[in-house]
Amino acid sequence: MIVEHLSLVDFRNYAVADVSLVGGPNVLVGRNGQGKTNLAEAIAYLATLGSHRVSTDAPMVRDGADAAIIRARLVHGERAVLLEVQLNRQGANKARVNGAAVKTGELPRYANVVLFAPEDLQIVRGDPSARRRFMDQLLVQRAPRFAGIISDYERVLKQRTALLKSAKARGIRGEQLSTLDVWDDKLVALGTELIDARLRLAADLTTPVASAYSAIAGADHRPQLDWALSVRGADPEDGADAVADGSTGTIAEQFRHALALRRAAELDRGLTLVGPHRDDLVLRVRGLPVKGYASHGESWSIALSLRLASAELLRAESRLGDPVLILDDVFAELDADRRSRLAGLTVAYEQAIVTAAVEEDVPAGLRAHVVRVDAGRIVPESDAGATDAGT
Numbered sequence: 001m002i003v004e005h006l007s008l009v010d011f012r013n014y015a016v017a018d019v020s021l022v023g024g025p026n027v028l029v030g031r032n033g034q035g036k037t038n039l040a041e042a043i044a045y046l047a048t049l050g051s052h053r054v055s056t057d058a059p060m061v062r063d064g065a066d067a068a069i070i071r072a073r074l075v076h077g078e079r080a081v082l083l084e085v086q087l088n089r090q091g092a093n094k095a096r097v098n099g100a101a102v103k104t105g106e107l108p109r110y111a112n113v114v115l116f117a118p119e120d121l122q123i124v125r126g127d128p129s130a131r132r133r134f135m136d137q138l139l140v141q142r143a144p145r146f147a148g149i150i151s152d153y154e155r156v157l158k159q160r161t162a163l164l165k166s167a168k169a170r171g172i173r174g175e176q177l178s179t180l181d182v183w184d185d186k187l188v189a190l191g192t193e194l195i196d197a198r199l200r201l202a203a204d205l206t207t208p209v210a211s212a213y214s215a216i217a218g219a220d221h222r223p224q225l226d227w228a229l230s231v232r233g234a235d236p237e238d239g240a241d242a243v244a245d246g247s248t249g250t251i252a253e254q255f256r257h258a259l260a261l262r263r264a265a266e267l268d269r270g271l272t273l274v275g276p277h278r279d280d281l282v283l284r285v286r287g288l289p290v291k292g293y294a295s296h297g298e299s300w301s302i303a304l305s306l307r308l309a310s311a312e313l314l315r316a317e318s319r320l321g322d323p324v325l326i327l328d329d330v331f332a333e334l335d336a337d338r339r340s341r342l343a344g345l346t347v348a349y350e351q352a353i354v355t356a357a358v359e360e361d362v363p364a365g366l367r368a369h370v371v372r373v374d375a376g377r378i379v380p381e382s383d384a385g386a387t388d389a390g391t
Contacts, residue, residue, distance in 0.1 A: 002022075014062070017035075027355075030372060042070045061087055081098060117328035131280060154277075167267055188255045198276065223285050224284040225281060234279075297338075326353045327342070
């Protein structure tokens with residue numbers, strides 16, 4: 001897949017922007033804070049329906065505007081498609097494909113993008129929610145129907161937790177709360193589907209993560225991915241990372257058993273303590289958890305490997321061809337050897353977009369097409385040349 005053209009209206013610091021891109025590598029160059037990452041964020045939004053920097057859409061709408069528009073012309077082989085999404089400060093977002101209105105959740109069917117940014121260090125160093133978010137976004141990219149499953153699970157979780165809080169406030173105990181059983185059924189049905197999909201995804205990522213890590217770091221540190229599941233007794237959100245009780249049976253059976261065991265604790269705390277919203281993806285290198293044990297270089301390598309492995313997985317499965325690989329402000333953080341290794345992997349993609357504050361930080365082989373950004377403005381080549389000549 002190739003992004004041929006990107007147009008923005010009232011997105012972040014752009015009142016209006018139009019950017020033409022080419023197949024192969026593209027470099028977006030500009031000083032920090034000028035809007036390079038905003039362009040990368042806009043492209044990735046079409047594939048993930050979310051930002052890698054914020055958890056809600058409102059911050060992406062330019063100050064003083066009611067809505068932002070992202071419009072992109074994508075090419076899949078001989079076929080072109082025009083995607084558009086309107087991000088509203090209030091109310092539901094709106095989407096169009098080739099001018100026809102569609103549900104926003106349809107957009108990832110047409111857009112295939114993998115973005116790596118410095119914020120991805122939080123995947124390996126942050127709390128469990130960062131790792132869950134990474135995996136769930138990839139699930140949606142592999143199978144867009146999971147956007148609905150995740151949304152439905154979150155809705156049921158919210159309703160069930162509200163019931164628990166209300167029961168706690170009124171002093172109602174479990175045997176007096178028969179309506180909780182109805183929400184348990186819904187939570188188990190949706191949560192089981194999500195847990196099963198996450199387990200399959202972790203297994204599918206294992207080999208490509210190991211390959212990407214070796215390619216970047218130049219060493220085999222045996223990266224591993226394992227889920228610590230609350231339905232099996234673990235509770236990473238409370239600091240219990242290990243699987244605790246050795247439960248057997250299907251995920252659904254384990255889920256129901258765990259809910260029964262935690263019912264009293266849930267009523268005492270007014271919280272839903274079991275389900276995929278409490279799970280954690282445990283990452284290891286050299287047999288040790290990355291969080292707390294890995295060096296800075298190892299943390300960068302594993303975070304980058306997760307994104308590159310995602311790209312390889314999507315490349316192998318997607319009817320859209322290669323995903324667009326976006327590397328946001330990455331090369332400045334890497335030593336010369338890792339820069340060279342990463343550049344070698346990047347050029348293999350149908351299209352890659354790299355952002356950098358300093359053009360020379362990007363290996364020369366990736367600088368075939370350079371777009372310059374200045375204060376929310378795409379600088380025409382003639383202006384860029386005049387600026388370069390005057391410095």
